[in-house]
Each structure stands twice: as C-alpha cells, then as structure tokens.
Amino acid sequence: MDRWVNRVALVTGASSGIGKALANFLASSGLKVVACARNVDKIDAMPNIVPYKCDLKNKHEIEDMFKFIESKMGGVDVCVANAGTNTTPKLLDGNYNDFKELLNLNILALTYCTQLSIKSMRERNVDDGQIIMMSSTSAHRIGSNRFYSVTKHAVKAVQEGFRQELRELGSHIRVCGISPGIVETPLTRPCMESLSSSKWRTWPTP
Numbered sequence: 462m463d464r465w466v467n468r469v470a471l472v473t474g475a476s477s478g479i480g481k482a483l484a485n486f487l488a489s490s491g492l493k494v495v496a497c498a499r500n501v502d503k504i505d506a507m508p509n510i511v512p513y514k515c516d517l518k519n520k521h522e523i524e525d526m527f528k529f530i531e532s533k534m535g536g537v538d539v540c541v542a543n544a545g546t547n548t549t550p551k552l553l554d555g556n557y558n559d560f561k562e563l564l565n566l567n568i569l570a571l572t573y574c575t576q577l578s579i580k581s582m583r584e585r586n587v588d589d590g591q592i593i594m595m596s597s598t599s600a601h602r603i604g605s606n607r608f609y610s611v612t613k614h615a616v617k618a619v620q621e622g623f624r625q626e627l628r629e630l631g632s633h634i635r636v637c638g639i640s641p642g643i644v645e646t647p648l649t650r651p652c653m654e655s656l657s658s659s660k661w662r663t664w665p666t667p
C-alpha cells in the first residue's frame with residue numbers, strides 16, 4: 462500500500478457496512494479518504510477521513526462532490542464505487558419507482574462517479590489510478606432478488622466497458638470489480654434474521 466500513501470480515495474457508501482470498513486482501512490493505510498454518504502454522522506471520525514454528505518441519486522450533488530474534491534483535495538486517485546441497495550421488487554409486480562431507485566443508485570451513480578473520477582485522473586495525468594466497483598455474486602447468476610441481480614449484471618458490463626475504453630486510449634488506469642458473497646451488514650441483516658427464524662434453507666442473495 463506504500464505507493465498510495467497521501468493519495469486521495471473516494472469511497473461511496475462509507476457510513477455503513479462494507480464501505481465504512483473500506484474507508485477506515487484505506488485511511489489507516491495512509492490515504493486521504495473522502496467518505497461519502499447521506500448520513501455523515503455515521504461515518505467514523507478518523508484522521509485522514511473527510512466526511513462528505515451527498516445523495517448519489519442526485520446528479521448535481523455528485524458534481525458538487527467532485528468539485529469539492531478537486532478544489533480541496535486535488536482530485537481523485539482511487540474511486541471505490543460501493544454505495545448500493547437491494548430493495549427487492551419482484552419482476553412480476555414490482556413498483557416502477559423501486560426499479561428506478563435501484564437503477565439510479567446501483568448503476569447510474571456508480572457509472573457517473575467512475576466517469577468523473579477517470580476525468581479527474583486524466584486531467585492531472587494520473588495514469589496509475591484505480592477504480593473499484595462493488596459488484597456481487599448476483600452479477601454472475603440470477604438470485605432470488607432478481608432486479609438487484611439485474612443491476613449487478615449491469616455493474617459487470619459497466620466495469621468491462623470502462624476497461625475497454627481506457628485500453629483503447631492506451632491508459633493504464635485500472636478498473637476492477639469485487640463480487641462479495643453474503644456479508645452481514647445493515648443491508649442483509651433483515652434477510653439473515655428472517656432466514657434464521659424460517660424453515661427455508663435457501664440462502665438469500667446479497
């Protein structure tokens with residue numbers, strides 16, 4: 462991790478679960494971390510962590526966050542596009558607005574944060590930047606939360622798409638995805654609790 466000391470990382474969804482753990486890890490490894498969420502009061506106060514309140518479903522708030530990072534921190538060197546949710550509308554009778562919310566956060570916000578991070582890197586001739594997209598095992602199969610699986614399959618396509626476009630440009634900025642299985646966080650706790658009290662043995666899809 463030595464080469465990343467004092468570099469700037471943006472972690473979305475840093476007030477809870479996986480994002481919070483990653484933000485804390487990166488900060489304790491010496492990176493300057495912009496920790497983004499709506500509930501900034503839940504972000505751990507640590508040296509090297511700069512909490513930033515942003516609703517990622519709002520394009521203008523994303524743009525303001527990148528302006529803040531540019532002016533106050535220099536720009537993004539690492540982007541962990543982690544924020545996501547798994548409200549689980551059924552395909553057959555799911556609510557239109559629930560579909561839209563999931564698309565906005567899990568795909569659009571992740572894509573736009575990635576695009577703006579890469580712009581920031583390229584404007585500053587940062588050729589060793591790193592994008593990390595939080596995907597899921599649901600990107601590799603269709604689990605019981607089917608519309609969530611749709612969004613995570615899309616994350617896989619977005620990841621590969623950015624990778625190909627950067628390669629066409631001869632850029633060395635790297636794009637990767639992480640596909641966790643089930644991790645106990647506020648996102649999955651209700652599923653895990655209902656599973657432990659249920660006769661069903663089907664593992665919920667993270």
Ligand SMILES: NC(=O)c1ccc[n+]([C@@H]2O[C@H](COP(=O)([O-])OP(=O)(O)OC[C@H]3O[C@@H](n4cnc5c(N)ncnc54)[C@H](OP(=O)(O)O)[C@@H]3O)[C@@H](O)[C@H]2O)c1
Nearest residue numbers: 474476477478479498499500517545597643644646648667
């Ligand atoms: N937990 C698992 O088993 C699992 C498995 C595979 C993949 N994943 C993926 O890992 C990522 C994190 O999951 P998690 O389990 O850590 O979830 P979590 O504990 O519920 O955390 C979600 C984070 O996203 C933020 N967020 C939600 N809506 C937002 C919005 N509109 N604007 C800004 N931030 C927003 C939340 O912050 P605020 O509410 O404060 O805004 C929170 O910090 C997700 O992409 C999820 O799909 C999780």
